[in-house]
Amino acid sequence: MRVIVDNDFAGDPDGLFQLAHALRSPSADVRLIVGSHLHSPQDAEPDDGHQADKAAAKVRELLGVMGLAGRVPVVRGAEGVLGRKDRRNSAEAVAAILAEGMRSDVNTPLFYTAGAGLTDLAAALQAEPRLAQRMTLVWIGGAEHPGGALPPPGATSGEYNFTIDPAAAQFVFGQSDIPIWQVPRDAYRQMLVSFAELRALAQSGPLGAWLVGNVERMRGALAERGMNLGETYALGDSPLVTLTALQSAFEPDPASSRYHLVPTPRLGSDGAYQLRPDGRPMRVYDWIDTRLTFADMFAKLSH
Template identity: 80%
Template sequence: MDLSRRAALLGLSALPMFPLVARAEEILPDSPPRMRVIVDNDLAGDPDGLFALAHALRSPSADVRLIVGSHLHSPQDAEPDDGHQADKAAAKARELLDVMGITGRVPVVRGAEGALGRADRRDSAQAVAAIVAEAMRSDTKTPLFYTAGAGLTDLAAALRAEPRIAPRMTLVWIGGSEHAGVAPLAGGAQPEYNFTIDPAAAQYVFGESAIPIWQVPRNAYRQMLVSLAELRLLGQSGPVGAWLVAQLARTRRAVVPMGLNLGETYALGDSPLVTLTALQSAFEPDSASCRYHLAPTPRLDGQGAYLPRPDGRPLRVYDWIDTRLTFADMFAKLHA
């Protein structure tokens, strides 16, 4: 049966027929951006943030407007500069942009060096100014998402400096411990890593600001497992995949002296930042392939435990992330 006959039987006779040899880009061209995105991540730490950043930069629906390189942990007894982690994170972002051949296309700034309230903290004035400027734009109605894969230091500083930005964007945060009714880690309840980077900042964003929050807590982001077999194939797909896999290999080698056996999977826990933004549904755009529940936004205590607040603004708590969509899309785009 020829294609025109098949199309008629399927009710597709009014649709244009493409030659079988047409380029995929001609049949399914990219659509214009649907959202603006600010990326905030500790890119000098766990390389999952670099995978998510590369994925976002390859996603035409997401107009990445700003990249903020943020700090890792900053204990009070650390050296004063704490290794200039935010500087290193910003440098790593620029390195990735160079590998992807898009140097200079997206502004990159360093965030604060150290948590809120730390006496020797280097401020985040440059990051705050850039965040506020993007949020306060009046020349666009494209929704703005603030995607954070680590601590919330720079967002908290920006919200303190200009509270009017809160309703003008949505925070998507990879962080926070399990909510009530969800089994904790096998080792028992313990503070979640991204919260502990800057507890005061997370407490401020949840408890004192008005920004809408889509939270991907620990039990959800731990679902984002890929196998080493998949990653080896990605490493052979081209310069971007090879560079990303090299960052991951360096991290895995670093834990060998600690006596840790990581098995044959790795959690790319920051990847939901792309799933919940760039990969929203076609009609009635939303993160339709993922599951979440709504709850009043709680306050957080010093260990990250949730303190009920019945009058809190609505909080999306994601319980399940569509890993198939996330990683199939990521691998396809990074192979391109």
Template identity: 55%
Template structure:
């Protein structure tokens, strides 16, 4: 009979005998590796609520500020004139259901400023500027935006110096024709771009913010079957019920149009920040190209600018990593 061999597990140094089950070991506390400002239309498409829940449950990032932002006037998702206020309220409700003490939650502007309006130092804008100018942290600052860019653009108009301190991760913008691999480009304007196209022009054309862009054809890769989604949310306690209800309210408006899937299009904000690689942290599991930041035309099309600062345009998102991590964290939160 061969002697029993003792093998040291890679799981936090636990020891197990060959052929026997490993004893579960609690994970070590995760120190944050980045600071985040989250900016999304939490009273709009519920994909932003999944992004928020996922970020709040991700220990590798510290969230400095959550901003509720507006969508289009009279949008069917929220026809009120207080969209940003509603978004901030809903974000707080979700954090409470998750059992998480959130960072400050503020409402941004409830609509895009009229053309020619001077920038206004609203509480949200003032807080963005203060976070970008912090000198007591060496953690990189990511501005994670899943809708329009009104409040960030206002902050940059008031304080252009903060641009070099921020990496914008933005879900939005039209397809890049040369990155579609033979698929004809769409010609209609992209939703998040049109929330406040002047703000997007400020970011592309008149700032030095580093941009990581997830354009429309790429965020649509975050398509998931409703059967899988409903099954996962059924195991996620009160927060899961909240998320499922938000989805069902939208789907009930289009009972004959949405089919068997939904797009969690804001989830790449988590993939590209909280789920970076362990060594040499980066979003290495998602494919991107680096190119000069173009100028943005009034119609949202890209105007090449060879002198533009480098930006990333993502071509794929690691959906397996994104969805499995989201559902595992939601299940764990429901049982703590």
């Protein structure tokens, strides 16, 4: 399969683990990496943050550690939410996404794996609606669905990745035709590893040491602000690899993880699902095979 990886690599380090895992997976032909922005408050100064630039720089640093410098195209995404006029837009990322998505010389499936907001994908779909039928979106984001798990204690009203760019998520769900495999909050919160496991990975070689070093720096910064992460860390973006590279060999599909089908809903401004019986079918993953995911990840990253 072909894979486009889109993530806020300047934020939590879980995206870096997911990207390294994908790059070490032979069945995932990573064709493009998009470094996307984090939250962009409407009152922020136009020149603050440069989050997408930092994300792209972090990716290039990882590629250097992996001996892959210059081997995979890396682009920076927008520096603000969809349609914001005082920030750099998605033009560079859109051109690269369309170049891969609209190819006519290959017939391997194309997955757009997104672990943060959907700004750059939405911009590409607006620029070329036909793109929707040429790829599948696998998205880490969105709140719990009605009838399923309750939100975790203390959760804010909007799920984190949705709130990065609500308008972009609303467009992708409600105004495009792209097939969606969603990993909502109750599913991606299952992706826990222990710090004891991460310490062992750090001893396995330069790549493990670099990845875990990023986690430890984040952990230290949070500790300075009075937050103790305890014994576990959520590698919440890892299902992006499980659902693509780790499919079954016969009748390929993410056979070891569980989902249910729903008509793709519209999203409210707060991320609430607005039922739409005529919506296209959407997979909502309820349970991710963590054993397969992390056994494979530690095996591939430990050298």
